[in-house]
Amino acid sequence: MKYLNLLILAFLIANLNAQYKSPSENPAYVIKNVNIIPMTTDHKIIPNATIVIHNQKIQSINGTIPANSQIIDGTGKWLIPGLIDMHVHSLADGSPFVLYPTKGPLVSYDTQNNMTPYIANGVTTVFDLGARPEHIGQRNEIIRGNVIGPRIALAKVIGGRKSNTTANTPSDGRNAVRIAKEEQYEFIKVYTWLNEETFKAVIDEAKKQDMKVVGHIPVAFEGKPAEDFFIPHFGLIAHAEELSKQTDDYSYKKAQEFARLAKENGTWLIPNLTNMESIIAQAKSLNNVASLTSLKYVHPLMQSKWLTANQFEGASAQLIEHFQKQADFHKLIIKAFKESAVPMVTGTDAGISGIVWGFSLHDELKFLVKAGLTNEEALVSATRLGAEWLGIEDKIGTIEIAKFADLVLLDKNPLKDISHTRTISGVFVNGQWISKNKIDTMLSDLEQWNNANKEKYNWKKLLNSLKNN
Ligand SMILES: [Zn+2]
Numbered sequence: 254m255k256y257l258n259l260l261i262l263a264f265l266i267a268n269l270n271a272q273y274k275s276p277s278e279n280p281a282y283v284i285k286n287v288n289i290i291p292m293t294t295d296h297k298i299i300p301n302a303t304i305v306i307h308n309q310k311i312q313s314i315n316g317t318i319p320a321n322s323q324i325i326d327g328t329g330k331w332l333i334p335g336l337i338d339m340h341v342h343s344l345a346d347g348s349p350f351v352l353y354p355t356k357g358p359l360v361s362y363d364t365q366n367n368m369t370p371y372i373a374n375g376v377t378t379v380f381d382l383g384a385r386p387e388h389i390g391q392r393n394e395i396i397r398g399n400v401i402g403p404r405i406a407l408a409k410v411i412g413g414r415k416s417n418t419t420a421n422t423p424s425d426g427r428n429a430v431r432i433a434k435e436e437q438y439e440f441i442k443v444y445t446w447l448n449e450e451t452f453k454a455v456i457d458e459a460k461k462q463d464m465k466v467v468g469h470i471p472v473a474f475e476g477k478p479a480e481d482f483f484i485p486h487f488g489l490i491a492h493a494e495e496l497s498k499q500t501d502d503y504s505y506k507k508a509q510e511f512a513r514l515a516k517e518n519g520t521w522l523i524p525n526l527t528n529m530e531s532i533i534a535q536a537k538s539l540n541n542v543a544s545l546t547s548l549k550y551v552h553p554l555m556q557s558k559w560l561t562a563n564q565f566e567g568a569s570a571q572l573i574e575h576f577q578k579q580a581d582f583h584k585l586i587i588k589a590f591k592e593s594a595v596p597m598v599t600g601t602d603a604g605i606s607g608i609v610w611g612f613s614l615h616d617e618l619k620f621l622v623k624a625g626l627t628n629e630e631a632l633v634s635a636t637r638l639g640a641e642w643l644g645i646e647d648k649i650g651t652i653e654i655a656k657f658a659d660l661v662l663l664d665k666n667p668l669k670d671i672s673h674t675r676t677i678s679g680v681f682v683n684g685q686w687i688s689k690n691k692i693d694t695m696l697s698d699l700e701q702w703n704n705a706n707k708e709k710y711n712w713k714k715l716l717n718s719l720k721n722n
Pocket residue numbers: 340341342382491602
């Protein structure tokens with residue numbers, strides 16, 4: 254056994270050596286004359302700065318410029334930390350049922366195509382809230398350098414049904430957490446159909462296993478006091494919708510009660526306003542999906558699903574009114590949470606119908622500001638706070654020396670107008686410079702692939718072929 258461990262270690266070291274070039278081979282990048290918005294707690298801006306990026310990291314700010322650096326002109330531009338989407342569902346290979354041994358997945362995806370929209374939008378870290386082994390594989394592809402993509406944090410879903418892992422008793426719940434830990438997932442997502450006892454046991458076991466918990470509030474708590482589901486170590490609510498499902502009166506008083514309990518229990522919130530706004534738009538008309546300018550960057554199978562098998566299509570006027578009430582309540586929740594200083598992090602549910610990976614983060618920032626956050630607060634929620642919740646605030650989330658160079662270069666100042674986060678002039682991801690030209694090429698490659706393969710993917714045909722299999 255000891256021999257085997259040594260063998261594995263030797264193998265790993267050999268691989269490490271094969272992967273990483275020696276530092277001298279990597280040129281430094283320098284952005285000159287750029288206005289840096291570090292997103293540190295001191296609210297400072299560093300005007301007309303020179304920033305050096307070398308070996309994946311920020312080497313200096315207003316220091317000396319190394320010889321043979323590649324210079325990027327930042328005159329009149331603004332630099333912010335890479336954006337973080339704390340609630341995504343990236344497409345990954347899969348099959349809806351178990352196939353014969355040696356048979357591959359029924360649907361496969363090109364990982365670069367899945368990751369391009371994030372990078373093109375300056376989203377350099379994502380938190381996948383429905384992680385499967387395939388997502389671990391995607392992360393490996395990115396780390397190996399085969400794919401340009403964001404950092405990926407992974408939460409495994411534990412639910413009562415309709416989940417990766419089903420658990421309906423406290424002991425099954427605890428076991429599910431321990432298995433997730435063994436499988437190398439970093440986080441647990443609790444899901445809608447857990448019963449009360451199992452929900453609490455999963456969260457307690459996750460605490461013991463040093464895994465943070467994000468997720469839904471199970472329907473089992475509907476009609477019960479909010480004290481029942483706001484418990485310590487339930488660290489992050491996946492969308493404000495979870496809270497609007499726990500009330501009928503949608504009052505500011507109720508929002509304040511939720512905020513107080515969140516504060517007491519250390520529970521943060523992903524408002525996820527994009528999700529509800531998108532649901533309302535889709536319920537009113539699918540034209541709102543068909544006319545999305547970002548739809549061309551969506552895999553043709555998903556385009557087909559969103560447009561021909563959309564669960565919100567034909568919603569009754571009554572249902573739309575209900576969604577609208579929830580959306581209005583979400584704004585009260587944001588007001589109350591801000592008032593109580595409960596941290597909120599941006600997340601979009603990207604991958605759900607109508608919500609396009611990467612692009613959605615900018616929609617979310619817009620909605621957050623509309624709901625009462627300042628431009629700076631919205632940016633903090635999409636940078637520093639996400640890194641803090643994930644426990645990697647010493648690595649990313651702000652622009653500081655020795656942190657990884659995840660950076661977005663903007664033509665215009667986002668503190669003046671939050672929509673300026675869309676004026677992307679280039680992105681650094683893990684120290685790799687992706688120029689505007691490169692971004693445009695990546696996007697047009699993706700668009701071309703999607704157009705060329707449109708006929709091959711039809712959601713309804715796929716479902717029918719599965720039925721006949
Ligand atoms: Zn989700």
